[in-house]
Amino acid sequence: MTCVFLSFGINLCQLERNNFLCCFVYFGETKQPIFSTRAHVFQIDPNTKKNWVPTSKHAVTVSYFYDSTRNVYRIISLDGSKAIINSTITPNMTFTKTSQKFGQWADSRANTVYGLGFSSESNLAKFADKFAEFKEAARLAKEKSQEKMELTSTPSQESAPGDLQSPLTSESINGTDDERVTPDTPQHTEARAEPSQNALPFSHSSSNINKHWEAELAALKGNNAKLTAALLESTANVKQWKQQLAAYQEEAERLHKRVTELECVSGQTTVIKSQKTELNQTIEELESALKAKEEELERLKAEVESANEFQSQKDTLTLKLQDSESRNETLEAQLSDLERRLESSQHEREDFRKSLRSLLELLDSKIFELTELRDTLAKLLEGS
Incomplete structure (x- = not known):
């Protein structure tokens, strides 16, 4: 990470060496992200320009930040204390969705192409919408900045045609940072014709420069206070880490003593090896006996299972x-009842036959009497 030295003497690299996370401190930048999401980060292979190379082993937080001093939007992501994305959004950037859960954009300043793999389509859509929103905001900010720079830097129309913008502008004071917006105006190549012609623009530019430096100084003071607090917190963390280091050293000394004791005991290895050989032989004998017992147990289990099977068959039978037997008893009772009923019906039949014989005999006698009566009546009829 590039070391940032402030005018108040605080070195961010020193804070980084103390393992305190002071990455991405920009003048006037807000502490809180505007929008954050989680994604797997990739970069295009610089050699092949085709394959994706993962820069994080797992999903990390990817955030949008606003740099109020430079009036730009940034995409920043950290993997531990390592910056894996630090991209400034420019109006000519384009975020492209290459699949349902993957998107990419090219950063010409970083000379790379970033890729993000999301867990869902909704997260990808939200990130793309924010990218488009901040891209449009960057375009508007660039136009406003260009208008402002033209108003503060362009000389009066009454000046001579050869007199161009004054070199004492905010751009010349702060350097040609490619994150600042530079108006499309030619450089000053000729000496001024007359000092009186540029007196008014120069004084106006000096006033703007003073205001700019006052704003920069106020921002630097605020950042210096923040970094001082961070340094104090880092110092406290260093004390804690020193305590942990002392505890680790004590543990290392204890382990070293333990290793020494074990080395002293190593002289008895011959006896231990012989005992180990005897124990191994005993273990093998016990294992063979155990195997035989297990086979016997399996055989007994098989016999018990067969006996249980026979017992179950016996119980079933x-x-x-x-x-x-119960059905036989029932049938015998039914047979006895039927025999009794058959015998009773036979007696009733005999009685009925006897009754019929007596009725037939009585009928025969009556028929005989009627025959005699008929004959008698016929005789009487013939005699009359």
């Missing part, structure tokens, strides 16, 4: 026999 016993139940069937009992059922058969």
